[in-house]
Amino acid sequence: MNQQQALQQTFTHARTYFPSLGSSYKGRPVLFFDNSAGAQVSQFVIDRVTDYYIHRNAQKGTIFARTEEMQHTIVDARQLAADLIGANDHSEIAFGQNATNFFHLFAHHLGRDLTKGDHIVITEADHHANVNPWMELAERGIHVHLWNVDDQGNLDFAQYEELLALRPKIVAAGWASNATGTIHDMKKITAMAHAAGALVVADGVQAASHIALDVKEAGVDFSAFSTYKIFGPHMGFGYVNRDHLNRLNGWRIKEELEKDAYFFEVGSQNHEGIEGFIGSMDYLAQVTKDAQANGFSLDETPLAQARPKRRELAGAMHFAHLFEQQLTDHFLAKLADVEHVVLYGKTAEQSAERLPVFSFNIEGIEPDVLGRELNEAGVEARTGNYLAINLMKRLAPSFGGSALRISLVHYNTVEEIDRFFEILDEVLVNLKTRIF
Ligand SMILES: Cc1ncc(COP(=O)(O)O)c(C=O)c1O
Known part of the structure; x- marks a missing residue:
């Protein structure tokens, strides 16, 4: 074969x-x-949601067995998301309603540190989820610049350099286009942004259902994903580089937020959805096992040295x-x-x-x-x-x-x-x- x-x-x-x-x-x-x-x-998702309702359907905040198991399961799910995208660990992940919501949260929190006259860069290639939240900051006198594409939809890096010369505080850019399917060079985008002193908020939504992502290698600071595009339930999750957790303070539970991204998960969560997400990760692990049974190996790939679960998922x-x-x-x-x-x-x-x-x-x-x-x-x-x-x-x-x-x-x-x-x-x- x-x-x-x-x-x-x-x-x-x-x-x-x-x-x-x-x-x-x-x-x-x-x-x-x-x-x-x-x-x-996949059937893995359907089975997992069913299993949740039978065995772990509970609310947070008690110590009886059903709740404890449910709470541990949610941490496990965050760890799986971290393994999938190459985050350090579960503390950099929060589940939530969808990716759009996370971009609004990021804009809200990062926007608190901006003042009138500051600059932000958004792209002409992006889904509006990572455009609108930043446009709203323009109402406060923040300059929002559009990084343009050429006739083929490719980001114009010469113009990017000019925009970075303005020393923007934030660059919001997509990892891959949901319209043209073009994969953007996120590592280059972040390297250039960081050299100019900007943070990068990457829209990982479209890329995550097609390619093995590595948020650390790409150097993104904040990102968001839609679990329902990664073969799971209708939800999303956000990634926050732990070096920046303290930038997101002031949102309801300050002390806790400084420790873990998942204090974005204020209020009750979609436990059944999070369980379904675990099912979608079980599915990916199975695909890797099937590929290996068909003679494939990850040893010669960038995942060769990755931790075992990340090897399976990515x-x-x-x-x-x-x-x-x-x-x-x-x-x-x-x-x-x-x-x-x-x-x-x-x-x-x-x-x-x-x-x-x-x-x-x-x-x-x-x-x-x-x-x-x-x-x-x-x-x-x-x-x-x-x-x-x-x-x-x-x-x-x-x-x-x-x-x-x-x-x-x-x-x-x-x-x-x-x-x-x-x-x-x-x-x-x-x-x-x-x-x-
Ligand atoms: C590139 C991209 N970003 C963001 C979104 C919005 O994702 P969500 O529905 O999770 O908010 C989509 C959905 O189509 C998308 O394709």
């Missing part, structure tokens, strides 16, 4: 852990291609990325045969710098019309700007800042891609006879 076959085998099997995949609509198999908005969950993302690169190449080769297509972001020749997230338009066809026809044929994919509002306005002005997005993850298959292009052909023939 060569590497390509071993990856196919590993991820064909991974798909079988997801009971929701394989449904049908109007007699046709559903192609679930909306993964950038939120992924499906290892799955390492293998997933290798497989997703096959999906990406296959998808882009097929897309090249579609007439009048306009793809946003990295091309087939640059596929190593992107995720299998493809936004494109067909000249002469309104994205929403195309999207609706595809939905009717069982393709679950969305059109619009996916809240990467500035980026899509910049890249697709003649389509009103909108495009069709096909977003794949490792449980999608080459066969699904082939089926999609057959359906797209049918839909385009029908639409062209109606439109032209």
